[in-house]
Amino acid sequence: MTNKTFAGNFFEDFRVGQVITHATPRTVTEGDVSLYTALYGPRFAINSSDEFARAVGMERAPVDDLLAFHIVFGKTVPDVSLNAVANLGYANGRFGVPLFTGDTVTTTSTVTGLKENSSGKTGVVYVNSVGVNQRGEMLLDYTRWVMVNKRDAAAPAPEPMVPALPASVPSEGLVLPAGLSLGGYDTTLAGSPFVWGDYEVGEKIDHVEGMTIEEAEHQIATRLYQNTAKVHFDQKIADAGRFGRRLIYGGHIISLARCLSFNGLANAFKVLAINAGSHANPTFAGDTIYAYSEVLEKIELADPLVGALQVRLVATKDRPAGDFPYKGDDGKYDASVVLDLDYTLALPR
Amino acid sequence: MTNKTFAGNFFEDFRVGQVITHATPRTVTEGDVSLYTALYGPRFAINSSDEFARAVGMERAPVDDLLAFHIVFGKTVPDVSLNAVANLGYANGRFGVPLFTGDTVTTTSTVTGLKENSSGKTGVVYVNSVGVNQRGEMLLDYTRWVMVNKRDAAAPAPEPMVPALPASVPSEGLVLPAGLSLGGYDTTLAGSPFVWGDYEVGEKIDHVEGMTIEEAEHQIATRLYQNTAKVHFDQKIADAGRFGRRLIYGGHIISLARCLSFNGLANAFKVLAINAGSHANPTFAGDTIYAYSEVLEKIELADPLVGALQVRLVATKDRPAGDFPYKGDDGKYDASVVLDLDYTLALPR
């Protein structure tokens, strides 16, 4: 009688080059989009209105890029991070074709790096994950690395291998939706007069509003993404753990911060790339999340009506972000900082 | 470098006659309807079943009128009430064509009145807001007035202007859906034998059931409506405020009370008008909401199969409504009363 329960992979279960086809393909629906709206309050017009989307050349409203991210990510959890100690970082995340309701998402991952930690108890696993739609078209291609427990500390360490990753996605990697034509873009309906030309490198934007997170909200979100990591759901385990609380899925904070960024970046209608990202501190129910953005770079695209901004999106907890907290002189994150995300956004030029 | 963040309009930013096109058009979907069901538990058959709707001459189930109200209302918040001290009242609200899933809602408002308060620190702004679908057909046309902070107490007061508003929407303003034909209306499936003829002016109906509100519920609802008012979401701000709690969006109480009213008014299949309304006391998570109705007037409509009832819907908190609490001898609301809504409902005759 074989044990039928899957306890997740441990560090020594991974091999560089290994390809994992993740379970549970998912057809994304209008229901998922409504829940995303109800959980974060996004107001970007292109995702909210079929009419607005059609006015800029799309067949109808595409699904929010970050909802696509969470669904692609969620599929990887049972195989990659069920025994993760920490989600260490993201890099080289490129969004491909837009996701539409009715599309079915599947995710495949390739192990691209392994490095045992000096403790011998854990190791870092690098995976490149690719989400595709039912036509096999790439929706999202990104790398993340996680610290994973070893099953047996005595198991020999593999040859260390760390993949080369770009500091940011090069402009050739930035993909605009086919047919996009911003001639019909209405900045009044989009909610702000400020377009690409109005932003300057170095500019910081306080997104002002805050959002307090409830236990039910992050659980509902995380299950919506079919992300099964126990740390988000089991208070009994948490009672015995380091924090005594259920940890909030880091992607929940990314989405909250992105939605707060509407006030200041309302015309940033699309996420083109996730260049780098880390969850600087854990978050728990009851925390109030604020956010600010810093423009890192301005990028011209082939389409003369669209420009890209490379932006640092910083989220804080329990502290309004108007004084732009980030890192101290020691290079360490301020205790209030919970997210440091470097991503690239498209705006009308 | 212009400040990109919008701090909302203050009293002196409004002028009588000013027209505001609100941002973020919204395509309403089946997902929004499901969330509305899950948040309030409505059981009106016409909104719940395509088959029932077709039996009374509609192409499929229309979206609940109050969900339409919340979406139209939500669009106005960033421009009208981000700096509101209080939402003072509603009047002359008329529902037009039904909202169906797939329709896209946009809202435009006109400032119809301004009156500075004697304190010089705040003023009352009257706005007439009109929500339309993608064909420009009116979904909802209503007036509300809000108390808004002045940016600068020293700014001169505008000429006071208060718009004339009817005490209730006249019967000519009551619009039934095109094609409605109640010959096929099934009172068993609708959940009650009582039709228009069974109700009497002065009759009070205790809706019996109560519903306790959770923080996550009102936040999920309010974000679903893309209503961004900070008071509903930011516990840090609330900690420093008058109540120490996040305030629940008044519309959340309207929907709860309307859904509770099913038990006693199951055949009131449509809201035709909102004649007047005020949020008598604030509500917070943990409050348990009860409701009762009082029939104010019976109105015959041109359609011989439909009648209208003008009804006062009163919601209370933490006190069952069986003894019909309302106002004291001093004309002030009982402390338990949180909503006093005068609206007009359609029933089979």
Added chain:
Amino acid sequence: MTNKTFAGNFFEDFRVGQVITHATPRTVTEGDVSLYTALYGPRFAINSSDEFARAVGMERAPVDDLLAFHIVFGKTVPDVSLNAVANLGYANGRFGVPLFTGDTVTTTSTVTGLKENSSGKTGVVYVNSVGVNQRGEMLLDYTRWVMVNKRDAAAPAPEPMVPALPASVPSEGLVLPAGLSLGGYDTTLAGSPFVWGDYEVGEKIDHVEGMTIEEAEHQIATRLYQNTAKVHFDQKIADAGRFGRRLIYGGHIISLARCLSFNGLANAFKVLAINAGSHANPTFAGDTIYAYSEVLEKIELADPLVGALQVRLVATKDRPAGDFPYKGDDGKYDASVVLDLDYTLALPR
């Protein structure tokens, strides 16, 4: 002036043979499915992906069988169990045609048994409830029995009548979806290599993960099912009651346990029957639910590619289920056991 409010039926309102057509037909949508996903985190591929469903011969993803169960059940509550003291048990539950989004569900119940309790204050009501789609095709046919208060303890007891119910649904009663053809079933996408032949009678499977329930979650779920039983929603009533807490709808636990069972039974793609079930102990917000399964019987079906397992699904609260708690020597349930469900599942052979 008739009292318009319905206080629910009491024991003496039921007669054996009585047929009740329940109110509020319901068109099930993608929004309902998304909420179900967000509330429980199901990962069964056939319900998650239209592509996966098509690969096994279905037109698109069917709605989760337990969501169908909850919707059919919810309709019966206002007429059957509004005055219920306890939901005592389920039997002879057979799932018929699959439910698809767009279908409209109505439920009819027949009273099949009545037995007054010795106290004279309550009685047991047996109802056979049948949910059908808009074509009148049977979706679910099951019996449940509930303890209902008498309105008047002095009312005479009816002739006791207890319906004959099978210990389990016979294999002739197990219905596979028309067109089902498991040749295209992909166990990798389904999430487990273990198929029907890998399970043995007597085998117990610990589903490992736990899920802590929030007040908002069970309320949102229960309203989604239009289940109106007061005990789930009204904290004021609860304050005065036996537990001081809002009781969680028993079906919420069934769905949680079924979703947890994915880890160990990922290929159990369909619920064919509910043979018996009881809610062994009440559950409240804050409880963490775990689950295990025990294989009771292996059943061959006419389709050579499909087998059925009769399984006991046990859910516990606040205690991981790895040591399989069940009943003590006295035949009473362990205090941690909250659900004892005997059901029949279909798997690829």
